[in-house]
Amino acid sequence: MTSPADMRVYSGAAKNYSVADWAERQGYVIRFIHEPTRHQVEFPALISDFTDTHSPTFGQTHGANMHDPIITLTKTDREISFTMTVVNASIDEARYNTQCVNLLIQMLYPSVSEDGSFVGKPFINIHLMNFLEGAVAGNGITCVVSSLNYGVKFADGVINADEGDTTLNRSGKEIYPQSLEINISAKAVIAGDRVPDRANPLPENYPSYGSK
Amino acid sequence: MSEEIVAEADADVVEATQIPPLPSLSGNQGSVATPPTIRPIVVSTTVGRVGEALYPPLSIVEIPSELEGVQGAGIDLQFFMIPTTFNESFKSRWQSEDLSQGRINPIHNYGGTQREIALSFTLAALTVEEARSNLNICEILARTVYGRYRNIVTPASLTVAGRTDSIFAGHREFTIDFGSLIRNERSFINKFSFTANIDSGVFDYAEGNDTEVTHGKPGVALPREVNIDIGLTIVHYHLLGFGGKNRPNEPLRWAENKDRDWPHGAGSIALQTYMSISQEVNPLSLPRVLKSGDDDFYRPIRSADAVEEAYAAAVPGAIADRELAAQIAHEDAMDLAAGIAPTSFRPNPPEDYLVSESEP
Numbered sequence: 001m002t003s004p005a006d007m008r009v010y011s012g013a014a015k016n017y018s019v020a021d022w023a024e025r026q027g028y029v030i031r032f033i034h035e036p037t038r039h040q041v042e043f044p045a046l047i048s049d050f051t052d053t054h055s056p057t058f059g060q061t062h063g064a065n066m067h068d069p070i071i072t073l074t075k076t077d078r079e080i081s082f083t084m085t086v087v088n089a090s091i092d093e094a095r096y097n098t099q100c101v102n103l104l105i106q107m108l109y110p111s112v113s114e115d116g117s118f119v120g121k122p123f124i125n126i127h128l129m130n131f132l133e134g135a136v137a138g139n140g141i142t143c144v145v146s147s148l149n150y151g152v153k154f155a156d157g158v159i160n161a162d163e164g165d166t167t168l169n170r171s172g173k174e175i176y177p178q179s180l181e182i183n184i185s186a187k188a189v190i191a192g193d194r195v196p197d198r199a200n201p202l203p204e205n206y207p208s209y210g211s212k
Numbered sequence: 213m214s215e216e217i218v219a220e221a222d223a224d225v226v227e228a229t230q231i232p233p234l235p236s237l238s239g240n241q242g243s244v245a246t247p248p249t250i251r252p253i254v255v256s257t258t259v260g261r262v263g264e265a266l267y268p269p270l271s272i273v274e275i276p277s278e279l280e281g282v283q284g285a286g287i288d289l290q291f292f293m294i295p296t297t298f299n300e301s302f303k304s305r306w307q308s309e310d311l312s313q314g315r316i317n318p319i320h321n322y323g324g325t326q327r328e329i330a331l332s333f334t335l336a337a338l339t340v341e342e343a344r345s346n347l348n349i350c351e352i353l354a355r356t357v358y359g360r361y362r363n364i365v366t367p368a369s370l371t372v373a374g375r376t377d378s379i380f381a382g383h384r385e386f387t388i389d390f391g392s393l394i395r396n397e398r399s400f401i402n403k404f405s406f407t408a409n410i411d412s413g414v415f416d417y418a419e420g421n422d423t424e425v426t427h428g429k430p431g432v433a434l435p436r437e438v439n440i441d442i443g444l445t446i447v448h449y450h451l452l453g454f455g456g457k458n459r460p461n462e463p464l465r466w467a468e469n470k471d472r473d474w475p476h477g478a479g480s481i482a483l484q485t486y487m488s489i490s491q492e493v494n495p496l497s498l499p500r501v502l503k504s505g506d507d508d509f510y511r512p513i514r515s516a517d518a519v520e521e522a523y524a525a526a527v528p529g530a531i532a533d534r535e536l537a538a539q540i541a542h543e544d545a546m547d548l549a550a551g552i553a554p555t556s557f558r559p560n561p562p563e564d565y566l567v568s569e570s571e572p
Contacts, residue, residue, distance in 0.1 A: 001462070004464055034454075036454065037463070075310060095479045096478075098478040099478045102473055105302055108304050111453060111455050111463055112456040112467055113456070114456065114460060116457065122325075144306050145304060148302045149300070151300075152298040154297065174391065175267060
């Protein structure tokens with residue numbers, strides 16, 4: 001049986017030129033785990049536009065001779081979105097990062113049974129340093145990822161394979177952007193904390209943004 | 213880097229039919245120059261050569277219709293361009309059910325993941341001929357978003373004259389390839405728009421025949437730069453996900469089992485283990501799941517005799533109740549259809565099956 005993939009930040013021959021080296025030293029790493037299969041992949045956390053929105057939904061009941069409604073809290077949703085930049089400093093890193101991004105994209109797909117039905121919903125556990133951290137330090141937050149956008153800005157430059165330089169790009173058809181942006185939108189699934197003596201199922205340190 | 217190439221392309225305009233190789237475009241300065249290639253003269257002066265040097269061609273090939281009588285030749289286009297943006301979106305369909313007030317999480321139901329691509333690129337022209345070629349590409353691309361039609365011929369009879377009706381035959385589907393980013397994916401084109409960038413200039417009319425920079429047809433403006441946006445909806449005909457029928461007992465491996473990266477190519481580095489190929493499986497060897505509508509949905513998969521025989525072997529000396537055996541055979545079929553192990557596959561028969569050892 002195959003083991004789950006464990007793709008860490010790039011550590012190949014050109015690591016010294018890579019942002020991966022700096023990210024690893026700083027601990028600036030974002031990790032994704034596909035929950036049905038436990039495949040995991042990491043990227044240097046070059047994050048922009050991180051937004052974490054907690055939205056309560058209220059029911060309102062209006063009564064006679066009352067100005068203000070009776071408010072009833074129905075639920076609270078947590079939506080997360082962020083943009084991550086993947087930077088390639090060498091063709092070796094570009095190829096490795098392509099495989100990492102491939103795995104991240106594949107995490108949006110479920111486990112399937114032999115008759116083709118979906119058996120493992122594609123929940124993704126995301127750990128983004130102190131911004132997305134579960135109740136237990138080092139664990140991420142289980143998310144329902146609704147969309148992943150992969151964007152290439154060709155004006156930032158591309159990396160071709162060697163063959164593309166010497167012949168008029170019959171480049172083995174390889175093309176890698178020097179940088180690409182990945183935007184992720186997700187809803188958080190809250191891990192309930194059922195301690196017998198405590199009424200509140202929310203973990204005490206939820207949400208944790210690393211203030212302690 | 214791009215400016216250098218444009219400058220060089222400007223310098224060797226017009227006469228040369230032998231194209232010198234481009235200078236190395238990366239740090240690989242020691243690379244060996246290729247021998248000169250014979251090309252048509254327009255190609256030697258083209259800005260498109262920048263695209264050709266840096267990027268793979270965009271290939272759009274129409275998949276022939278399976279219907280008879282579809283009109284017109286299929287679209288088959290391959291050209292170099294200068295891409296500006298490539299945006300690919302993967303959207304998962306989730307539905308959330310709120311069950312009760314105060315419940316921390318709703319139940320999330322997953323329905324599938326869709327893939328769409330938006331590609332923008334520039335077609336630039338240094339010559340009149342190239343500008344015409346670019347507009348021709350726009351014309352062909354615009355046709356990709358229109359449907360197909362087919363002719364139905366009704367032969368003449370004694371009372372009615374023969375006639376030909378044109379009937380809509382649905383959208384066009386294409387195989388699209390763009391280097392390692394789009395790899396021979398089957399898709400339909402959901403958007404085409406083009407913008408002639410007039411600020412970049414046009415090739416004007418001048419009396420006489422066409423030259424490199426003027427044309428001989430009044431009332432025609434040939435833009436030097438055209439920007440194009442196309443949108444693709446990818447339709448996958450291979451399995452997506454982990455596990456599946458191509459990976460029996462391998463639930464962690466990628467379902468396609470084709471020994472390639474997906475969705476984007478990663479060149480010559482080794483595949484990750486979960487992507488690598490495992491033994492091909494003959495689909496006929498896999499267990500079949502009965503579904504309602506199948507001819508044999510309600511037919512017992514074992515006869516009552518077979519059940520009786522199996523239980524007699526499992527419990528020597530037991531004498532079977534024939535009626536109950538027939539009922540078990542029927543329940544086996546129902547169990548299998550529901551996706552659970554049929555009763556007769558269980559190691560021990562139910563107790564009520566054993567009637568009596570003394571019964572004749």
